[in-house]
Amino acid sequence: MVKIPKQEPRTAILDIETSKTIFGAYPGNKPLYLGHKDILQDWFIICAAWKWVGLKPIYTVSLLDDMAAYKKDHTDDLHVVKTLHSLLSKADAIVGHNVDRFDWGKILERIIYYGLEPIQKPKMLDTLKMAKQAHFSYNNLDYLCKRLGTSAQKRTNGGNAMWLDIVSGQSPERIEECVEYCTGDI
Numbered sequence: 001m002v003k004i005p006k007q008e009p010r011t012a013i014l015d016i017e018t019s020k021t022i023f024g025a026y027p028g029n030k031p032l033y034l035g036h037k038d039i040l041q042d043w044f045i046i047c048a049a050w051k052w053v054g055l056k057p058i059y060t061v062s063l064l065d066d067m068a069a070y071k072k073d074h075t076d077d078l079h080v081v082k083t084l085h086s087l088l089s090k091a092d093a094i095v096g097h098n099v100d101r102f103d104w105g106k107i108l109e110r111i112i113y114y115g116l117e118p119i120q121k122p123k124m125l126d127t128l129k130m131a132k133q134a135h136f137s138y139n140n141l142d143y144l145c146k147r148l149g150t151s152a153q154k155r156t157n158g159g160n161a162m163w164l165d166i167v168s169g170q171s172p173e174r175i176e177e178c179v180e181y182c183t184g185d186i
Helices: 069-073 078-090 100-112 127-134 141-147 160-168 172-186
Strands: 011-018 037-043 045-052 058-062 093-096 123-126
Touching: 011 078, 011 100, 011 172, 045 078, 045 100, 045 172, 058 069, 058 078, 078 100, 093 100, 100 123, 100 127, 123 127, 127 141, 160 172
Parallel strands: 011 093, 093 123
Antiparallel strands: 011 045, 045 058
């Protein structure tokens, strides 16, 4: 169950982390065209973190919150998607970096995939769009945090290896690391 603030408007700062899509391709030295028939394992939502503006706690949800589903299928993100569905159904506005172009679309795709009740798109306050309008030298979250004097974006210990370990389903510890990374973006 998603806790919501009493005050209105209800604005949440949100971030999600998604897995990579695994493709199968023939070896070669030319650029490859990979189509939908080449997908071996499609992407899924690993975790999400959010905070209600005006309240202190940061909340998270991850694949590990439904361990039975995770053990059966490490790509089963239904619990994560249902939690996000509940959150977005109660939010008047969402703040996030690239939230309008990336996070919202990914969440919406999973809502449709699972046949959940359609939801209205809350107002989106996208910090990436704001940064582009202000003409910062770079628009990534790490640079913006440093430039504006806030804590820098947390780096993952494993880099690309973390994401590959997650898609393999062999490393729940990497999901915990991913949750920590996602929380840092809030």
